[in-house]
Amino acid sequence: MRVAVASLEYEGNSLSLRVDRRADFARKALHRGPAILEAVAGKALALTGGIDTVRAAGAEVIPVYMAKGGAGGHVDDAFFAEAMAEILDGIAAAGPLDGIYLALHGAMITASDGDPEGTLLAGLRERVGDAVPIAVSLDLHAHVSRRMARNASIVVGYETYPHVDAYETGARAASLLVRTMRGEISPRIGHVAFNAILPVLGMATLDDAPLAEVARIARAMEAAGAALSVSYFPVQPWLDGPDVGITGLAVTDGDAAAAEMAATAVAEAMWTRRRAFELPAYTPAEAVRAALAMDAETVLLVDASDSIGGGASGDSPAILAALLAHAPETPAAVAIVDPGTVERATAAGEGAGAMFEIGAWQDDRQVAPVRVNATVERLCEGRFTYTGGPVAGASATLGPVAVLRIGPIRVLAASYAVYEHMDEHYAACGIDISAFKMVSFKQLMNFRKLLTPERAFLSVHGPGATPLDLSKVDWHHRVRPFWPVDDPQTPPRLS
């Protein structure tokens, strides 16, 4: 048995100003052919899980293409066209195949295409025909279009958020693929999407969170034999498209009606819990004042509206401004993306003082830079390796970094917007978050792994391209009615 494998992973955000091109993917992971095997070995990536599973089944792996771009606004059309051509041509050149496994994120957008993964899968299906099964693994935040579901044979999503099962998801997709190639199963996909979007901050699959209940329903259906695989896609909500909504998806053995029923059950389970996804959040000033009054040794200030992992710029200085205004004598650490500040600090040199204009260099639509006198405490290269999550074991670079000192406040200015897992980015330049009363994060979920009895967190709604209140966004392409702008009695089905 011969299986071609490829990955193309990127999470888009229509509200973000960021554009990712070839160079941005190359800085993260861009490989072709056998170099892919070396790049993924020993990591916890979906692609690694898929490759290991195919090999364990005694099949030959033909590595074709791998591109990881993290999250951002959109991918430029030229790079997507190049990536798609590399995958299609590489698969065509691979010779006769028994199966194809693709690791996708599922929420990419390009300048002109709201469903590039659908375009890719349709193109691939056209090339290889119906006889070759195509298995796809997706992030839990995927925008799973009907076109994607129609052109894939098997689709499975991450089961967890925080994401800790990327490897296992790749392995599940590949093991269903192997069973299909052996003729043991004949997969059918059910796909049901509702015109509703939910706040990412409330999407944890931990404890008794609403999505944890949905996950239990999905696992119970699998255990009862109702489906081979049941996935829930609460969707990346900052995608301004007419077909973007919470989606249930199930794979059964030859039973299209049962697949549709299981997909409906999980989609409805998300819909009925839609109000429970909303969590309290504070303005930057409210959060800083509240943190001062808390007993916790360290309070994590979660800058949810400027989440780098959600595609925002990571350059909002709103929390820094609130700290300077309301807690200038309290030890606090802020990480922010600002290459101009890094350049200025580098020119000044370690130990020098200078006037800086921090933040809002890319996204100044809702906030202005913070003008402040600071001392350059340290300059460093911000390289680190992720200690867990969907990118465990992968290395990342913040580019040149400057650590600035403003009294007891430290500002870590990075050159690049890099996915935040835990505190690896702070540690990369010598900042121990335990030394501070308040520490800000530009992410929505992984910070929970940093919580201890001595630490608390407050969610902050400030400026940025990942707003918490989805009903206040100026949507242009959504179809009415949709939750949470409208409040229909029955779930509005997306066709």
Ligand SMILES: [Zn+2]
């Ligand atoms: Zn995700």
